[in-house]
Amino acid sequence: MPDVHRSLVSDMRMKPLIVRMFQPPRFDDEDQTRIAQTQHLLLLVCLTIALIAATINAALGRSTSTIALLISAGVALIALLLLYARRLRLSIALLLSLFIGLTASLQVIGRGAHDTVTGLYAAVIVIGSLLLDRRAFIGMVAVIMLVIAGIVTAEMYGWTRSPYESEPGDWFDLALILGLTAFAARLLSESLQRSRALARAHAKTLAAQAAALRASEERYRILAANLPDSAVLIFDHDLRFVLSEGPELAATGYSKAALEGRTLYEALPHAFAAQVEGNIRAVLSGRRFSAEIPYEDRIYHYHYVPLIDDSGAVRYGMILARNVTEQRRAQMALQEREAQLRLITENMGDAITQLNAAFTVIYASPSVQRVFGYLPETINGASISVLIHPDDAPGVTMALKRIRDEGASATRIEYRGRSDHCRWLESEIRALYGTNGQFTGAILTTRDVTERKQIEVERERLIAELEQKNAELERFTYTASHDLKSPLITIQGFLGYLERDAQEGNTKRMQDDIRRIGAAVHKMERLLNDLLELSRIGRVSAAPQYVPFNVVVQEALELLVGRIAERQARISVAPEMPVVYGERTRLVEVVQNLVDNALKFCDNQYTPDITIGVLRESQGSSIFFVRDNGIGIEPKYHEQIFGLFNKLDPRSAGTGVGLTIVRRIIEVHGGRIWVESGGPGSGATFYFSLPIAATPVQEVSHDRHDAPGAPG
Template identity: 50%
Template sequence: MLNWLNRFLTPPADEDLEKNQMAATLNIILLILLAASVFLMIDDWLTTNGQNLGALVLLGLVSAVSLGLTRRGRLTLPRFVVPLLGLVIVSYIILVNNLGIHDIGMLCYPAVIILAGLLLGKQAPFIFAWLSLGAIALIVYAEVNGLINSQLSFLTDYSDLITIAIILALTAALTQVLMNNLIENAEQARRHEAALLEAHRQLQTYTRQLEQQEQILRQSEAYLRAILNNLPFQVWLKDLEGRFLTVNEPLVRAAGMPSIQTVIGKTDFDLTQKELAEKYRADDQEIIESKSQKTIEELMFDQGQAKWFETYKRPILDEKGQVLGTTGFARDITERKQAEEERETLIKELEAKNAELERFTYTVSHDLKSPLVTIKGFLGWLEKDIAAGNTERMQHDFQHIREATTKMQNLLDDLLELSRIGRLMNPPQTVSVTELAREASQLVAGQIEARRVQVNIAPNLPFVSGDRPRLVEVFQNLIDNAVKFMGDQPAPCVDIGVREDEGEPVFFVRDNGSGIAARYHQRIFGLFERLEQNTEGTGVGLALVKRIVEVHGGRIWVESDGPGQGSTFYFTLPLTF
């Protein structure tokens, strides 16, 4: 039963989104009309002995037929029939029941105009306003000439048509304005959805690229291992005293000896440094005493050059299990050791990038989802308010939808700006930091003047070389943040200057505003991080600043003694870029 009811109430689906929306609207309106006609038929039968039963039956039948056509995807006829039939039936009931223009049923005419706008488009409200005015003129004529005798017919005059015409015209105009706004907002929502899908596609592409890089890294490791496994080994045989009994050419070359014969009979003390020779002898003694094999990685000298070798050693046993000496081989794994270190570095970098991507994806989906939920929610309310004709609530709904779309646009603009840093760079220029600070101050002059903040820029600041527009963004964001979080400071002030730190110039932007608790000193540079959720902005500003400074080879940090003690943002920029 519930499944059947759900299928009955669910509008038909179509690939055309606009057609789907129209079908959903028609589905709701026709269900309401069908239910209303049944209720009114029962009420009419009980109160007037079926005086209006014929019209109400017609309304119910037409609504049922239109509903059937709608559910089959045939929307053209129901879209015209529903508002036209509503106009005819309202006029018929008013005339037949001697109700007159002062009856509450006259409110149905504006409803018909709004309904026509929803179903037939922007021009329909004025057409149905004229049709409604014609029907009302007929009712006025009937009242004035005594064809309708209601309790308030004596108040009816042809001058009432002017007032009614104004009301109908205003209703039509307002409906058209609302329809224009609704269509525009729907288009914006579709554009934003397309942009979000594109961002999702780009994230998927980036993820696939990371996977390909990981695959390449694994292949490189396999190739390296294959190469190392095919290198010639150093092979040797020693007696219990550590004297070489036999060796191979790679070992001879590594020891810098002219021939195999010159190595036989010698010990490690004769071929290498004392410290290494003592270690090799200790390893041999351990193997002799334990009668077990041993694999170690150690530094050895190959032709006077220290290299990493993987060494495998084991005892030589006779038939009775007595140790006769030791044997072993060593292979050069210097390249492998270096590759392992590089691999570990790459893995750590990839893990950091993956973690950053995961945080970025979660935050973006969360922050983008918020305005989408708002838009979706208020579109639902808007449908209800349009159906109810509540114009005041409609304006309220549109305002919230506009605010949500604006928030989403600002967020996407900031994310696009963040993604460009490091990829799109302007040619480096040599520029005075004093000029950068002054230009940035001019860009936020409105905020500075509005809060009466005194900005002091130290003269003769050093010259730096870099992407000038990006460097202006650094100062602009830092100054704007300082002004924004000035708090209730009676004498707000921002100082821009430089100090020397072990010969390195460290620039700073200092304010005497609300300050920052120590636990937030690192967090504020994260994406979408805002210490005060009620403040304006998307939480991307300081992340942009950090990215720009790091791309220029610098670093940035904040110092503050805590809330109410002001803050100082320090950053470094190389004097040559």
């Protein structure tokens, strides 16, 4: 039993060795592998023939031939071992050398050149053309030519056993025959190699195309199997399903096995197949399009795509079917909500504008026309600044940037619109953000607040007027009580004196007391008359009218003609002063009071020099002035002189109400009055503004620096 086991093991080891002997080695390069296969086959054939021929010659008693054949077999075996050792070039060289040497030996022993050239030399050339590259092949042919030349030479001189007597021309004949044989063999070999290369390239291309087709099909299947709510269907020109994949197949009750390999009418209901057949034939003709077709209770969106091969021909038609039932239902619900919202926005009083991140209008509700004064379609795509007054546009832009940069959700801002009629608008700005938290735009809800703004302005004006009147009332109460108290005290005191003087019978002193009491009563009467006059200002007693200011000045100077003549004053009046709008009598009273004061407070050492003129026109009003060369006014009293009963010189005539009346008249006419003087001895100039167009009566500040175009 052990011997049998060892024998079996030995046989198993010998079999792979024997199998390897009959298998040529493989190389990384395909050409080398092909040559190795050819070389291996030739060596096995040569080795087999040599051994068989040696056996036969040995049986016939031909010792020389037997030895030569055994040597050839040994050389072939060595070449075979070199081939197994992957020494391909050396193995080929040894095989060809064997053939050349064997052929030359046969010629030397007397076989003759002409007998062997067309045989063995031609065989060597053919074998070399199959095994060698071009350079090695040319070298082999050159070696053969040299060998033949040597043998022909040897035959010429009788150095061989060959019965042929060769001549030099024989070598040329042999060279010509072998050259043509070599050329033809090489040409056939290279043609064979090119054919093999083309066949290999074609095989590779087919293999690559097959692999690409398999990979493409696999990708299609993987893609289709993972497309949610979708199915991919591929048809050939016979309307036969080539591929069907996707989760939506199962949802419709179909499977790959039920579709692939079957035609459209075999796999689907006849009515539905007839409905989609035209689309499938259209995509097979090269059209690419989409369609939406219901199937049972579902809605599918079909993308038809022609699959084109490298030649540009449509090979298949592909349909990507996607279940859009839920999306269409959601879209219908969304459209209904949008219609409701649009109905609300189109009928609401406020204007709705939507801006993108660049503050460009992308939606404007119909009420924009009523609020902003623009048609919605004319502002779509325009910047929001086109709706805003140029002076207020930077403020609105700043508010939008602030809400964008600070991440605020909403803000409110008031501004003026840009329409022909200046409207005050109020916008509530709400920021819009995307799912990633990035600012995407804003919604502006805008309403017209012009009426409210006017009410607020009127309210502020009335509050300011009330505060001013309260302040004036306080000053008036204090001043009136103080100044009226003085003559009352005088009357009270002299009544006591009068009673005592009457008791004493002092008639002269009684008359003096009565005179003083009468003077105090007269002073009180003048104070009361001036206060009454001041209270009447602002209550229109005559309709305002347009009147040239030169006419106003002329009437005022006529009322003062006696005082002017008495002081021999020089009066200069500017010609062609503008027409003013106001109550004529009150305007005359203004000029009269100012000229009267100029005459009153002129230094007696100088002749009064009074100039009446106009400075300039500005913003619908004119600034007039009355300038004198009188005693002047210190700057600290420039405001005080307009106060009630304020007299800088208590000894001067009058009650101190004149400039208060003048200021009141100017302010009622919407103007301002102020004085400029360098101080004592430098004279004074009274500036006042009057409207040159119809303006409503209003209360204004007493600050002369607010006057338009105030000099100095």
